Amino acid sequence: MASVHLDGVSLRYPSGTLGLERLDLRVGDGEFVALVGPSGSGKTTLLRSIAGFLAPTAGTVAIDGSTVAGPGVFTPPEERRLGMVFQQHAVWPHWNVGRNVEYPLRLAKLPRAERAARVAEALDMVGLGGWAKRDPATLSGGQRQRVALARALVARPRVLLLDEALSALDEPLRDRLRLELQSLTRTLGLTVVHVTHDRDEALALADRVVVLDGGRIQQIGSPEQLVTEPASPFVARFLSDATIVPGACEAGGFRASAHPLVVPTAALAGQGGRGDAELAVLPQDLELRADEHGDAVVRSSLFGREGNDVIVDWQGLSLRARTTGYRPRVDERVTVSVRRGLVFPSEGVRSAQRVLA
Secondary structure, eight states, X not given: OOOEEEEEEEEEOTTSOEEEEEEEEEEOXXXXXXXXXXXXXXXXXXXXXXXXXXXXXXXXXXXXXXXXXXTTEEOOGGGSOEEEEESSOOOOTTSOHHHHHXXXXXXXXXXXXXXXXXXXXXXXXXXXXXXXXXOGGGSOHHHHHHHHHHHHHHTOOSEEEEESTTTTSOTTHHHHHHHHHHHHHHHHTOEEEEEOSOHHHHHHHOSEEEEEETTEEEEEEOHHHHHHSOSSHHHHHHHHOXXXXXXXXXXXXXXXXXXXXXXXXXXXXESOOSEEEEEEEXXXXXXXXXXXXXXXXXXXXXXXXXXXXXXXXXXXXXXXXXXXXXXXXXXXXXXXXXXXXXXXXXXXXXXXXXXXX
């Protein structure tokens, strides 16, 4: 186990493109942290900076208290004692399973007997005990990914890095491997940094989730905190499919600027005071009721195991709702009410606050 600390890390590519900007992050011993964000947000750049595939242009990266990247310091990837699993499992077809897993130990020049014992141990960990002689061509995608995971674990890494490691797998295999990965990393007490584009996967697996955008951290928190207490409209929209409505906070509550929507103060939470604001409405905080005289129309209604995902057009405002027990029909008229709204200062106010800070 080991901790990972990033202090003031920035990275610009030779082209001048910003990869990361003044990023601070603490990953504790044995903690599972997921990195999420839209394409180009910096999550893979951050992971590769920890791994040593990229060198920050400013700031420091430390693993287990030792600086591995910083002014005048750069430890190459092979000397950082990290395990890494990629989206494409990269199992070499001309070697059997055992030889694939053994490869890092051969590079380390460990004795043959120790190599054999540790390969057997790693294969047992991932549920492939006794498979050392198997030909990779006979394995399923999920089994090959287990081989890649065993290869990452066999060298007993200080930190396990996962780069979209499950995204190439089909459901329900991906779901099953999520459960096994969570159980395995908890049992071993591994420190894990996991990049994924799957929001549900991040929320299901991680102790804390880091949301990035534009090379900057937008919010860090537990899965529950990020879903129920997003720090900005961006986080609410990205993680929870919230509808963002511009308007203003007045004495009686929030009033939309281009819609008759009004949310009373008692139903508001968040950071907004008086003045221009943005309202984030989470899908689960909208209530829909069938009403032939309702002023909203259902545009789509998709069944899901945890509720129905519904899009309604409410007098020109498109809203996403989640219903349970009631599945509205497409083109059905409904009445919409907001049980809770999260209010934030408008983007103009937030920009001014950032400048002053």
